[in-house]
Amino acid sequence: MAMGFLSVSETAKKWGMSDRTVRNYCMRGKLQGAFLTGKTWNIPESALPPERVNAKRFSDNPLLNILKEEMDAKLNGGIYHRVQIDLTYNSNHIEGNRLTHDQTRLIFETNTIGVTGEDASVDDIIETGNHFRCIQFIIENAKKALTETMIKELHFTLKAGTTDSRKAWFRVGDYKLKPNEVGGEETCPPKEVQKRIRELLDNYKAIENKTIEDVISFHKEFESIHPFQDGNGRVGRLIMFKECLANNIVPFIIDEHHRSFYYRGLKEWEQQRGFLLDTCLSAQDKFKEILRYFGIIEGNR
Numbered sequence: 001m002a003m004g005f006l007s008v009s010e011t012a013k014k015w016g017m018s019d020r021t022v023r024n025y026c027m028r029g030k031l032q033g034a035f036l037t038g039k040t041w042n043i044p045e046s047a048l049p050p051e052r053v054n055a056k057r058f059s060d061n062p063l064l065n066i067l068k069e070e071m072d073a074k075l076n077g078g079i080y081h082r083v084q085i086d087l088t089y090n091s092n093h094i095e096g097n098r099l100t101h102d103q104t105r106l107i108f109e110t111n112t113i114g115v116t117g118e119d120a121s122v123d124d125i126i127e128t129g130n131h132f133r134c135i136q137f138i139i140e141n142a143k144k145a146l147t148e149t150m151i152k153e154l155h156f157t158l159k160a161g162t163t164d165s166r167k168a169w170f171r172v173g174d175y176k177l178k179p180n181e182v183g184g185e186e187t188c189p190p191k192e193v194q195k196r197i198r199e200l201l202d203n204y205k206a207i208e209n210k211t212i213e214d215v216i217s218f219h220k221e222f223e224s225i226h227p228f229q230d231g232n233g234r235v236g237r238l239i240m241f242k243e244c245l246a247n248n249i250v251p252f253i254i255d256e257h258h259r260s261f262y263y264r265g266l267k268e269w270e271q272q273r274g275f276l277l278d279t280c281l282s283a284q285d286k287f288k289e290i291l292r293y294f295g296i297i298e299g300n301r
Contacts, residue, residue: 021295187226
């Protein structure tokens, strides 16, 4: 008897789930025998929905499990692919990186960069590739407690091979030697950085059930210390993403729309915490829409 096939929508109705969830299963190779004809998935009638709880799962965070799974499989077109490009582009762009979103995507997908009418900075290109590796690092280590060594490794990975890395005083992967400012405001003196970072980590580790406000509060204090000569914003935002994954909090990406609100929120945190918190919650709502598209969350969650 010939095997019959169902469409994505037919399968979704049969299993009582969304079309996007079924399509995501197909993309991730979870439905044995499913294949594409053009842009249409053909799913065997006999296919069964994959187990949503896996005894060998990477963590108890479904999003983190999918990110790790897609990263290991080198899957294109899924949520891991989207996070790599969007988080890298937006976090770099905030700090003045001039590569476009399309150029960032090309570097990730093909390890090449599109030709434009403007010269591209070699450091912009290097830091883009480095940021991809930072995201891999935070996914691999999301379940581990945040440590001083981990923070330094993120900085080393981000800045390795750049012009800054060839300056003896810059100290890639280590704390600053020269005082610096952020937004025209003074930051922690170099000689006090290690003590302040260790106090920050000790206080953060003491929080048993971390909330999104705890993660944001850590970020604000980290940026106030500004421990590295450069790259503090990107390292700080990578840490926020990691800690959201570690604590089963929906993460978020600060994009161009949220950029000015984000900076204002950091500046006004001591007087009005709600401004930065609302900005991050707005960014989180935007990220939830992406998760719905990929069938990772459903409804109004």
